Amino acid sequence: MRRLVRALEVFELTGQPISSLQAQWDRGQVEPLAPTLTGVGASVRHDCVFIGLRREREDQARRINERVRRMIAEGLVDEVKSLLAEKEPLSTAARQALGYAEIIRHLEGSYSLANAVEMIKINTRQFAKAQRTWFKRFARVEWIDLPADADAADLADQLIERRGSLWSP
Secondary structure, three states, rough: HHHHHHHHHHHHHHHEEEEEEHHHHHHOEEEEEEEOOOOOOEEEEOOOOOOEEEHHHHHHHHHHHHHHHHHHOOHHHHHHHHHHOOOOOOOOHHOOOOHHHHHHHOOOOOOOOOHHHHHHHHHHHHOOOOHHHHHHOOEEEEEEEEEOOHHHHHHHHHHHHHHHHOOOO
16 A cells, blocks of 8 residues: 555656656666566666675564663653644654554553553564565675674674775775
8 A cells, every 4th residue: 555655646746657767777787686576686787785784683682672772761752742743743654663653552542651662672573574584685785794792893894804905994
């Protein structure tokens, strides 16, 4: 349903079907990147490197749980309340966003705050799993497995080690 609505929005704004705009990615193909849902390969227009970052599932789940805890502590409930109170209503897409959807259900009385927080964690972990599955389609991704204690400097060191002096200052 969302794709249909988006396609209608694009047509209304541009006067062109969304398929004609999406075809632009087929021009100037360099190399097939990955199959899409329709079976047509996406293409890469420029010589580039795709870097994917992976964490162990347990570490990822721990980090998601900590992030949700921080979001609540930093005022997610008040943020959603203030957005709902504005004259311009939240769009359907915004109301369905991870975190917002569960807090809205809490504010409407469907969930306790504890249940809403747990649902945010569960839904975020499910979304992360869907992303991992989706990225398996990309054959050209260079994956970097991050240990639990890795920070940005560790990642930069790994990238320089893998890619050589092209990436060093």
